[in-house]
Amino acid sequence: xxxxxxxxxxxxxxxxxxxxxxxxxxxxxxxxxxxxxxxxxxxxxxxxxxxxxxxxxxxxxxxxxxxxxxxxxxxxxxxxxxxxxxxxxxxxxxxxxxxxxxxxxxxxxxxxxxxxxxxxxxxxxxxxxxxxxxxxxxxxxxxxxxxxxxxxxxxxxxxxxxxxxxxxxxxxxxxxxxxxxxxxxxxxxxxxxxxxxxxxxxxxxxxxxxxxxxxxxxxxxxxxxxxxxxxxxxxxxxxxxxxxxxxxxxxxxxxxxxxxxxxxxxxxxxxxxxxxxxxxxxxxxxxxxxxxxxxxxxxxxxxxxxxxxxxxxxxxxxxxxxxxxxxxxxxxxxxxxxxxxxxxxxxxxxxxxxxxxxxxxxxxxxxxxxxxxxxxxxxxxxxxxxxxxxxxxxxxxxxxxxxxxxxxxxxxxxxxxxxxxxx
RNA sequence: GUGGGCGUAGCUCAGCCGGUAGAGCUCUGGAUUGUGGCUCCAGUGGUCGCGGGUUCAAAUCCCGUCGCUCACCCCA
Numbered sequence: 001x002x003x004x005x006x007x008x009x010x011x012x013x014x015x016x017x018x019x020x021x022x023x024x025x026x027x028x029x030x031x032x033x034x035x036x037x038x039x040x041x042x043x044x045x046x047x048x049x050x051x052x053x054x055x056x057x058x059x060x061x062x063x064x065x066x067x068x069x070x071x072x073x074x075x076x077x078x079x080x081x082x083x084x085x086x087x088x089x090x091x092x093x094x095x096x097x098x099x100x101x102x103x104x105x106x107x108x109x110x111x112x113x114x115x116x117x118x119x120x121x122x123x124x125x126x127x128x129x130x131x132x133x134x135x136x137x138x139x140x141x142x143x144x145x146x147x148x149x150x151x152x153x154x155x156x157x158x159x160x161x162x163x164x165x166x167x168x169x170x171x172x173x174x175x176x177x178x179x180x181x182x183x184x185x186x187x188x189x190x191x192x193x194x195x196x197x198x199x200x201x202x203x204x205x206x207x208x209x210x211x212x213x214x215x216x217x218x219x220x221x222x223x224x225x226x227x228x229x230x231x232x233x234x235x236x237x238x239x240x241x242x243x244x245x246x247x248x249x250x251x252x253x254x255x256x257x258x259x260x261x262x263x264x265x266x267x268x269x270x271x272x273x274x275x276x277x278x279x280x281x282x283x284x285x286x287x288x289x290x291x292x293x294x295x296x297x298x299x300x301x302x303x304x305x306x307x308x309x310x311x312x313x314x315x316x317x318x319x320x321x322x323x324x325x326x327x328x329x330x331x332x333x334x335x336x337x338x339x340x341x342x343x344x345x346x347x348x349x350x351x352x353x354x355x356x357x358x359x360x361x362x363x364x365x366x367x368x369x370x371x372x373x374x375x376x377x378x379x380x381x382x383x384x385x386x387x388x389x390x391x392x393x394x395x396x397x398x399x400x401x402x403x404x405x406x407x408x409x410x411x412x413x414x415x416x417x418x419x420x421x422x423x
Numbered sequence: 424g425u426g427g428g429c430g431u432a433g434c435u436c437a438g439c440c441g442g443u444a445g446a447g448c449u450c451u452g453g454a455u456u457g458u459g460g461c462u463c464c465a466g467u468g469g470u471c472g473c474g475g476g477u478u479c480a481a482a483u484c485c486c487g488u489c490g491c492u493c494a495c496c497c498c499a
Contacts, residue, residue, distance in 0.1 A: 307499030369459035
């Protein structure tokens with residue numbers, strides 16, 4: 001029985017990890033400009049946290065969660081998303097008492113038991129951003145702007161921001177009933193999936209991909225015609241803010257979201273090319289009553305989560321050049337004495353902050369030079385019998401082939417000044 | 424859960440009207456006795472996913488199975 005990783009999970013290897021580190025560093029930089037602070041959350045929680053926040057009848061809770069009983073008999077679930085934990089932590093640490101507006105972001109793995117396909121994994125990584133404590137549409141616009149700026153910094157432009165409003169707990173239930181009664185007369189014509197959706201989440205019928213159902217859906221009542229005046233105004237405000245800084249977006253009335261806690265503004269960012277059918281790079285929106293649902297104070301929130309694997313797979317090639325670190329120096333060692341000497345020299349050079357690789361095995365000079373070349377080292381330092389005798393090593397610039405003698409006792413300074421002259 | 428495609432060297436793949444494996448890249452060595460990249464030469468590397476069947480003979484045909492992958496669904 002060959003050892004093997006679990007279906008739907010991936011190792012992120014050197015060569016790939018540099019992209020992740022870069023994306024994370026850009027996230028830290030952009031998000032902190034907007035005053036968001038990182039929060040590190042546990043990857044498992046009590047199961048009921050997810051059941052109550054995401055919704056008992058959603059696909060995620062019904063069939064996708066990794067749930068188990070721990071040795072103490074507790075029902076535990078590997079988190080399928082991050083917002084529930086943020087809300088739990090917000091309440092548990094009484095963050096509302098510290099600041100009227102709490103701005104957090106997180107990064108880490110999520111777990112859903114699904115059939116893997118392009119852009120979909122069982123362990124996948126999300127970056128999430130949550131602004132908690134304000135109902136203002138300015139927050140909606142600001143957080144979406146943060147996201148757009150983040151994408152810009154990553155060099156992504158073939159994206160589309162799609163927004164919608166789902167209404168609030170006043171107007172959404174009314175619309176839901178209006179929609180249900182409109183659907184009822186078509187049940188016979190609609191697909192079996194839509195017949196189930198009619199009961200459980202009638203808004204999803206609007207989004208059905210079966211062609212005949214799409215035709216029917218076109219004539220069903222639209223949510224935008226049934227928003228209460230507050231929701232209507234707020235949604236208009238969000239659009240005005242986006243317009244005021246020329247952020248392009250489209251209104252997509254089919255964005256419904258599969259998690260129960262969303263209301264009012266919702267949005268997705270769709271990759272127009274590069275991903276298959278899993279083309280939503282990011283999704284989010286308002287969840288104004290979730291904190292209250294967990295017995296916290298009334299705390300309207302806006303947030304989003306973006307999928308790292310999907311994001312990374314569409315990063316533009318030109319942004320990925322030069323992410324791998326080049327060694328500053330590779331020590332080429334000829335003979336046993338040189339190999340011994342390489343140890344303290346390497347130690348010394350690393351001590352002054354240089355990235356140093358060294359020959360460990362020995363072997364022909366040719367093969368050592370090849371290794372240095374393979375690692376794309378900027379310089380090689382050649383240490384052989386003559387060099388040791390004369391206390392003068394040979395430093396070679398691997399990009400242009402130029403080489404110099406450098407004195408053993410001023411080695412670090414000589415290398416550093418050579419590197420500096422290149423920059 | 425449902426359906427399609429694919430499993431041959433470390434990687435990308437060819438071979439598949441049956442006659443027991445090949446290329447490119449990688450790696451190692453050499454051409455160039457202490458100087459990399461380009462070129463040329465040589466070498467290392469394979470239970471042809473696994474199990475069974477047909478056959479004198481199976482990577483090749485048949486059945487089963489596992490894995491990967493894409494799509495539906497759902498979502499990030």
